Amino acid sequence: MRVKARFLVYVLFALLMLFSVAVVQAFAAVGCDLNDPDRDVARLFPDSTGYRTTYASIDKRGGEPLLRRVETRLGERFHGIYETIDVPYTIYAIYNGKRKVGYIHGVNQKGQFGGIQVFVALDMEGRIKSFYIQKMTSQWAKKLRGSRFGRQFTGLTLKDFEPYDPVTGKGSGKVAEIRNPAPEAETDFRAALRAVKKNLILMDEFVYATGEGKP
Amino acid sequence: MISRFQIAYKNLLRKKTRTLLTLVGIMLSSWVLVSLLGFNRGYEQALNRDIDNMGYQLMVMAKGCPYEAATMMLQGGTGLRYIEQSMVDSIVDKPEVDKVTPILMQAFFDPNKGDGGGIAGYFGIDPATFPAMKPFFRFRQGGWFRDDEAFEAVMGYEAAELEQREVGDMILVPEKNVQLKVVGILERTGTQDDGTIFAPLKTLQKISGIDKITTIGIKVKKDADSAKLEAALYQLPDVQVVSFTQVKETIMKLISTARVMVLSIAIIALLIAMVGVVNTILMSVLERKQEIGILKTMGAMPGDIFRLVWTETLILCASGGVAGIGLAFLFARLSDILVRRILPYAPGGELVAIDMRIACLTLAVIVVVGLLSGIYPAWQAGRVRPLESIRSEG
Numbered sequence: 001m002r003v004k005a006r007f008l009v010y011v012l013f014a015l016l017m018l019f020s021v022a023v024v025q026a027f028a029a030v031g032c033d034l035n036d037p038d039r040d041v042a043r044l045f046p047d048s049t050g051y052r053t054t055y056a057s058i059d060k061r062g063g064e065p066l067l068r069r070v071e072t073r074l075g076e077r078f079h080g081i082y083e084t085i086d087v088p089y090t091i092y093a094i095y096n097g098k099r100k101v102g103y104i105h106g107v108n109q110k111g112q113f114g115g116i117q118v119f120v121a122l123d124m125e126g127r128i129k130s131f132y133i134q135k136m137t138s139q140w141a142k143k144l145r146g147s148r149f150g151r152q153f154t155g156l157t158l159k160d161f162e163p164y165d166p167v168t169g170k171g172s173g174k175v176a177e178i179r180n181p182a183p184e185a186e187t188d189f190r191a192a193l194r195a196v197k198k199n200l201i202l203m204d205e206f207v208y209a210t211g212e213g214k215p
Numbered sequence: 216m217i218s219r220f221q222i223a224y225k226n227l228l229r230k231k232t233r234t235l236l237t238l239v240g241i242m243l244s245s246w247v248l249v250s251l252l253g254f255n256r257g258y259e260q261a262l263n264r265d266i267d268n269m270g271y272q273l274m275v276m277a278k279g280c281p282y283e284a285a286t287m288m289l290q291g292g293t294g295l296r297y298i299e300q301s302m303v304d305s306i307v308d309k310p311e312v313d314k315v316t317p318i319l320m321q322a323f324f325d326p327n328k329g330d331g332g333g334i335a336g337y338f339g340i341d342p343a344t345f346p347a348m349k350p351f352f353r354f355r356q357g358g359w360f361r362d363d364e365a366f367e368a369v370m371g372y373e374a375a376e377l378e379q380r381e382v383g384d385m386i387l388v389p390e391k392n393v394q395l396k397v398v399g400i401l402e403r404t405g406t407q408d409d410g411t412i413f414a415p416l417k418t419l420q421k422i423s424g425i426d427k428i429t430t431i432g433i434k435v436k437k438d439a440d441s442a443k444l445e446a447a448l449y450q451l452p453d454v455q456v457v458s459f460t461q462v463k464e465t466i467m468k469l470i471s472t473a474r475v476m477v478l479s480i481a482i483i484a485l486l487i488a489m490v491g492v493v494n495t496i497l498m499s500v501l502e503r504k505q506e507i508g509i510l511k512t513m514g515a516m517p518g519d520i521f522r523l524v525w526t527e528t529l530i531l532c533a534s535g536g537v538a539g540i541g542l543a544f545l546f547a548r549l550s551d552i553l554v555r556r557i558l559p560y561a562p563g564g565e566l567v568a569i570d571m572r573i574a575c576l577t578l579a580v581i582v583v584v585g586l587l588s589g590i591y592p593a594w595q596a597g598r599v600r601p602l603e604s605i606r607s608e609g
Contacts, residue, residue, distance in 0.1 A: 035329045036329075040330075109379070111379070114378040114386060114387065115377055115378045115380075135328050137325065137327065138327070139387065145327060
């Protein structure tokens with residue numbers, strides 16, 4: 001009887017957990033997902049055969065101390081209203097057969113005329129394989145979303161972005177060499193660079209530094 | 216002296232597993248029943264609230280024009296048809312009309328949304344009449360437009376969240392490349408307004424190069440004859456009238472079939488649980504035949520035995536019912552989320568609204584049906600013959 005009662009308690013507890021997760025999900029902040037993951041994964045990772053989706057948030061992975069660390073590494077504080085500790089980040093782990101070959105991860109970034117959604121495809125060492133702006137509202141969006149601009153990010157790592165200061169827009173090394181194809185859209189250009197740096201820091205905290213990044 | 220309830224309780228504890236399983240059966244059926252009754256009530260309330268939140272009960276638009284933002288987006292704004300703004304004047308004078316507001320819906324193609332581009336929808340509203348239609352709007356930041364021709368925008372919460380806009384930021388109307396300053400961000404309303412970008416009507420007309428409107432929202436006076444007004448509006452040339460009362464009735468009709476089916480399943484679940492009760496009590500009576508015989512030889516009357524066994528049924532049903540109602544209260548939010556996922560259209564707000572009245576009604580149903588089911592085993596127990604039962608093998 002005691003075993004049965006304990007079993008019932010476990011079932012009830014599991015249901016309660018499910019309930020609390022469902023409630024949290026219903027009110028969580030907006031994340032950044034690929035519009036058409038099947039198509040987009042195949043395009044960003046041509047050698048992939050499948051992918052697995054996981055979710056992470058600063059809130060759940062380390063709370064306030066992690067937020068402070070991310071902000072310190074970024075060189076700027078998160079902008080209150082939408083860039084918050086509870087934003088759910090969608091991480092697409094990419095597979096070739098059973099072998100993990102990389103990740104795709106996107107972040108929302110405030111642009112001059114609207115939200116910008118910036119995705120990077122990373123290999124297992126955290127090197128950018130491809131860069132993709134899914135959404136951007138701007139007269140010059142075509143240039144910033146163009147492949148010529150995107151190619152400048154290929155091969156860069158978090159280490160390359162470390163000297164980049166999103167407040168002043170100044171950097172050194174490879175990041176400083178990235179050319180703005182639309183000088184009129186300096187705000188959105190800087191926003192894109194900040195988004196990539198934030199993206200790489202988050203991936204480092206969520207995946208590479210934790211050992212999850214191993215194949 | 217030990218009471219009848221204590222004896223009944225001790226009897227039930229003799230076969231704990233059997234009692235527990237019967238309790239679980241009753242609990243589950245009462246959970247389903249109370250949740251369904253709560254859904255019945257909650258859905259209609261939520262639908263009424265959604266319709267009230269529209270701010271107007273009637274909408275007039277050109278024949279064939281989509282009247283909902285989602286449809287407009289799906290059609291890429293191609294299906295928009297226009298009516299003359301002067302039509303507002305011919306409606307506002309009707310005796311049944313309380314308030315009228317003109318609206319212009321516009322959809323602009325944004326090639327930089329995703330791979331194939333997307334649609335950005337804007338609502339042009341009259342700052343003088345529209346806010347009065349939506350008195351429940353609360354601003355998270357800022358407020359309404361400074362004047363009726365200002366190049367400004369007010370954003371629903373979700374639209375602002377997607378575009379990461381705050382008051383003072385600029386937005387760009389795609390295709391037209393016109394900039395609007397965000398002057399207000401609304402709190403969540405749980406309606407389609409959350410995803411809407413509002414601009415002053417004249418401004419949107421200027422941007423689109425259109426001097427017409429797509430929709431007229433009409434608030435009917437409290438005791439006015441809405442059907443009469445509707446008939447009068449149909450006399451206007453080339454318009455369609457959408458009555459939200461009719462929309463509500465249609466939705467309620469559509470879901471009524473599903474409600475009847477689900478309610479039938481709940482009743483079947485309840486009946487199965489009651490068969491379980493009969494089985495449990497009857498088994499218990501058969502197992503205790505000798506004991507009942509001894510009680511009778513000691514002077515217990517058939518009525519005493521009947522009441523004792525009936526009390527066991529009462530305890531089982533009442534505890535199972537209370538536990539099920541408790542679970543329904545506890546998981547009301549989860550049921551809400553599940554129902555919302557299943558239903559093709561779910562209004563905002565609380566869908567499964569359980570209150571004490573529904574809880575008491577369910578408990579009463581469970582107890583009454585349970586007691587009716589318990590009559591047969593209790594009657595069987597009452598007519599046990601003392602000598603025969605004592606002589607029989609245990």
